[in-house]
Amino acid sequence: MSWQLQEAGPANLEQIMKIERVTFPEDAWSQETMLAEISSPHTYYLICFDPRQPEELIGYGGVLAPKGSLQADIQTVAVAQELRNRGIGRVLLERLIAGARSRGAEEVFLEVRADNPVAIGLYRKLGFEQVDLRRGYYQPAGVDAIVMRAPILQPLPVLAEGGES
Secondary structure (H helix, E strand, O other), rough: OOOOEEEOOOOHHHHHHHHHHHOOOOOOOOHHHHHHHOOOOOEEEEEEEEEOOOOEEEEEEEEEEEOOOOOEEEEEEEEEEHHOOOOHHEEEEEEHHHHHHHHOOOEEEEEEEEEOOHHHHHHHOOEEEEEEEEEEEEEEEEEEEEEEEEEOOOOOOOOHHHHHH
């Protein structure tokens, strides 16, 4: 399956909410909250879809990264259940982090459910480390949140081919 990313907008709200409600059945964001997030000038949201079926989203994610702020916060990332473990979540995260970097962020934070070892493993592979624990953060289940942080690494300069070093 091929897929592509593009910046999310209000027209994508209904499809985003379909994935949101399935992925987070106990604590899904409201449609109003999600619309505010997607529409904010301080956030950067992406959608993922199969180009042959652009009306059917397979994932989305967003980062709060006000321009000029040194810190960013991954707000949410979700991939349709039947398409998980194919690298879609990783690519979404990498692009969100790149978007935060382009807005001036030097580090990025996120919260993850302590009972989600797959997501925790992915975040660790991307350089995130635990910096705090919020007991009972996810309601109504009362699941702890692990707060993680990663530096946003600047790209290394590339020498032009044939150039002198």
